[in-house]
Amino acid sequence: MAEVAVKSRPPLRPGSAPEASRERTPDGTIREIKGEKRIFYDGYWIRHYDVPDTLAYKKDLIDALTRRVFHHAEPGINTPGSRLDEVRHAYDQEDDRAKRRVLSAMLAGALLNRGSDILTRLVELEQIGVTTNPDNELLKECGRCFMGALEYGKSIRPVTGKEALDELWGEPFKAFTMNVEQFLETRYIKIALTMKEIDSVCDKLVSIFEGVKIFSPHMPMIRELADSAKEATETMRSDLEIIEVWPRFVAAADRLEMEEPEIPETADRREYTLARRGFKLILDGGEIMINLANLRVPMPKTTREFLERCDAFSERFKTRSIHG
Numbered sequence: 001m002a003e004v005a006v007k008s009r010p011p012l013r014p015g016s017a018p019e020a021s022r023e024r025t026p027d028g029t030i031r032e033i034k035g036e037k038r039i040f041y042d043g044y045w046i047r048h049y050d051v052p053d054t055l056a057y058k059k060d061l062i063d064a065l066t067r068r069v070f071h072h073a074e075p076g077i078n079t080p081g082s083r084l085d086e087v088r089h090a091y092d093q094e095d096d097r098a099k100r101r102v103l104s105a106m107l108a109g110a111l112l113n114r115g116s117d118i119l120t121r122l123v124e125l126e127q128i129g130v131t132t133n134p135d136n137e138l139l140k141e142c143g144r145c146f147m148g149a150l151e152y153g154k155s156i157r158p159v160t161g162k163e164a165l166d167e168l169w170g171e172p173f174k175a176f177t178m179n180v181e182q183f184l185e186t187r188y189i190k191i192a193l194t195m196k197e198i199d200s201v202c203d204k205l206v207s208i209f210e211g212v213k214i215f216s217p218h219m220p221m222i223r224e225l226a227d228s229a230k231e232a233t234e235t236m237r238s239d240l241e242i243i244e245v246w247p248r249f250v251a252a253a254d255r256l257e258m259e260e261p262e263i264p265e266t267a268d269r270r271e272y273t274l275a276r277r278g279f280k281l282i283l284d285g286g287e288i289m290i291n292l293a294n295l296r297v298p299m300p301k302t303t304r305e306f307l308e309r310c311d312a313f314s315e316r317f318k319t320r321s322i323h324g
Contacts, residue, residue: 081114115145
């Protein structure tokens with residue numbers, strides 16, 4: 001199994017960004033590294049996939065993106081496309097603001113599913129030799145459904161960060177309007193940005209807690225979680241490699257959560273409080289890395305606010321060392 005974001009100059013830990021060099025590799029460069037095809041974006045060599053630019057593949061891609069967005073959105077909004085008219089009527093008739101928000105989210109779900117349903121039928125026609133041109137009314141209606149889903153989707157409440165849901169909800173529409181190669185290019189860019197945020201969280205935690213005895217067992221766990229999270233981020237769920245990649249990632253997350261620090265009995269109340277808060281910071285950073293890997297899109301606001309929390313904690317930590 002290949003390492004994440006393999007670097008050829010200089011040797012770095014998996015997934016880390018390269019040091020400054022006189023020769024800058026252009027984004028989009030594809031190379032075979034350690035027997036695997038990789039594509040370079042924003043400092044990372046990412047696992048590359050060759051896919052066909054066909055309507056059938058686009059339909060499968062949009063189906064996968066649709067399942068992913070529903071997985072990360074509030075429950076109850078995965079409305080069948082066949083119920084679109086009923087949901088739209090209920091939304092138009094509803095005056096209660098709270099209920100109208102929910103119906104707006106359900107309408108977004110119905111529009112997304114209706115667009116996917118139409119695309120499925122078009123693919124079935126293509127498979128029996130019936131081709132459609134870009135001016136086909138069904139294709140236009142499919143686009144209108146995805147665009148409507150994007151608009152009404154603003155009312156949806158996310159399971160994790162709002163900024164991530166906004167990114168995810170727009171992806172089925174982008175996949176429909178772009179050719180496959182263009183869309184995958186945007187995905188590689190987002191994966192690279194996601195990896196960079198995972199690295200920034202990992203590096204910040206290590207910079208604060210490395211050398212502190214009670215947190216020494218957590219350092220390799222933080223690094224392992226970051227490396228496995230990046231590998232999970234770049235690996236398609238349909239790739240057989242996921243059988244090795246996903247258990248490694250989940251196990252790393254579980255180990256970090258279960259490893260509580262051993263606070264010495266001689267610690268005073270301030271040291272005890274600081275130790276507990278430090279562990280909470282580590283767990284929160286781990287959760288962000290987990291969410292980034294699950295969502296596979298960057299969360300700049302969430303990441304920035306966490307790094308600011310780390311800096312504030314570090315200022316206090318400088319004058320209140322925890323002894324082991």
